Structure formats: structure tokens, C-alpha cells
Amino acid sequence: MTDLRFRNATPRDADAIVALVESAYRGDASRAGWTTEADLLDGRRTDADDVRECIARPDSVVLLAVDAATREPVACAHVAQEDGNGYFGMFSVRPTLQGGGVGKQLLARAERMVFNHWGLPAMRMTVIDVRDELIAFYERRGYVRTGIKKPFPYGDERFGQPRRDDLRFEVLEKRAPARAASRR
Structure with a gap:
């Protein structure tokens, strides 16, 4: 396994983050991993302005796992x-x-931030509901399907160009462990 260091992103990291995100989800390069959306969506997944907004927003961070050597x-x-x-x-x-x-390490670090540092009762995310393998990954880590569905924003190219007409999001949620919830 790669020796990792974790840190919060800065605006200078925006281009590297965009390249990382695009490589994980779009195009042929994404097919080297199992999280690809290349069969579901074309187009972009994010851009540098979106990333910088996430970094600058109050109560918001982009966590990075950085290869210690490179x-x-x-x-x-x-x-x-x-x-x-x-x-x-x-x-x-x-x-x-x-x-x-x-x-898994990055997800655990994000959960500690939400539950222990911020003292929030739950972590939520949206996942394209046809991504069964990805949903199963989160379920193995304690997330549950809430049954809350959200429409996919067809026509808004900030979310990509759909290759199917049956896409929608589902909200997954993980409740804070009892010890973290009791600190609030």
C-alpha cells in the first residue's frame, strides 16, 4: 500500500483534484478502476471552479490523501x-x-471529521441508484439506503452527459456512533 499523508486541499490543488476526479469516473482511463461511470455518463464530472468553491465554502473541506513520496x-x-x-x-x-x-482510509477520516470534530448526527451522500457495486461498498461500511430518491439533473452538463434515461440519485446515510453522538 502507498504511504499516505492526509491534508485539506487549498485552491492551488484545484487542477490536480479535477484530474484525479475525472480519471476516476470518466473516459477510458477510469476503466482501470471499479468506480467508473463511463458507461453511464460522458462529459465532465467537475471543474476547477467547482473545486475551489468547495474549498472556500464555510464548513466545507476537500480532504486529500497524498502519496508521501511523490x-x-x-x-x-x-x-x-x-x-x-x-x-x-x-x-x-x-x-x-x-x-x-x-x-477506506479517506472515508474513515471524513467520518471522524463529521462525527467527532463537527459533532453531527449523520453523514449523507447521493449515489446514482444503478451503481449497485458502489452502493454495496458503502453498505459494507455502515451506510443504509434511505429510500430518498432525487432526480438526475438531465440537461445540466455540470453533472455530465447521460448515456441513459433512467438515472437518479439515492441518498445513503450513516448515523454517528453512540459515543460520538453523546459528545454533542
Whole structure:
């Protein structure tokens, strides 16, 4: 496994984060990993302005897992406070490192931030509901399907160009452990 260091992203990291996110989800390069959306969506997943907004927003960070030797980001996630809960998104791991534990470490770090540092009652995320393998990954880490569905924003190219007409999001949620919830 890669020796990792974790840190919060700065605006200078925006281009590297965009490259990482795009490599994990779009195009042929994403097929080296298991999180690809290449069969579902074309177009972009994010851009530097979106990333900088996430970094600059109050109660919001982009966490980076950085290769200790090269100092290059190998994984990232956007973690924020939204509607009294934690939000987890833009989760990306370099395709060639997927399945090696990097993502699990970053997810655990994000959960500690939400539950222990911010003292929030739950972490929520939206996942395209046809992504069964990805949903199963989160379920193995304690997330549950809430049954809350949100429409996919067809026509808004900020979310990509759909290759199917049956896409929608489902909200997954993980409640804070009892000890973390009791600190509030």
C-alpha cells in the first residue's frame, strides 16, 4: 500500500483534484478502476471552479490523501456540513489504487471529521441508484439506503452527459456512533 499523508486541499490543488476526479469516473482511463461511470455518463464530472468553491465554502473541506513520496494527490473527498448533517461527495481514488484500502482510509477520516470534530448526527451522500457495486461498498461500511430518491439533473452538463434515461440519485446515510453522538 502507498504511504499516505492526509491534508485539506487549498485552491492551488484545484487542477490536480479535477484530474484525479475525472480519471476516476470518466473516459477510458477510469476503466482501470471499479468506480467508473463511463458507461453511464460522458462529459465532465467537475471543474476547477467547482473545486475551489468547495474549498472556500464555510464548513466545507476537500480532504486529500497524498502519496508521501511523490506528494501527488491519490484520493480526495468533499466533506461539508449541510442541513445539520455531514455531506460526503466527490470521492475519488486514482484508478490504479482502487481496491487497495486508500478509499477506506479517506472515508474513515471524513467520518471522524463529521462525527467527532463537527459533532453531527449523520453523514449523507447521493449515489446514482444503478451503481449497485458502489452502493454495496458503502453498505459494507455502515451506510443504509434511505429510500430518498432525487432526480438526475438531465440537461445540466455540470453533472455530465447521460448515456441513459433512467438515472437518479439515492441518498445513503450513516448515523454517528453512540459515543460520538453523546459528545454533542
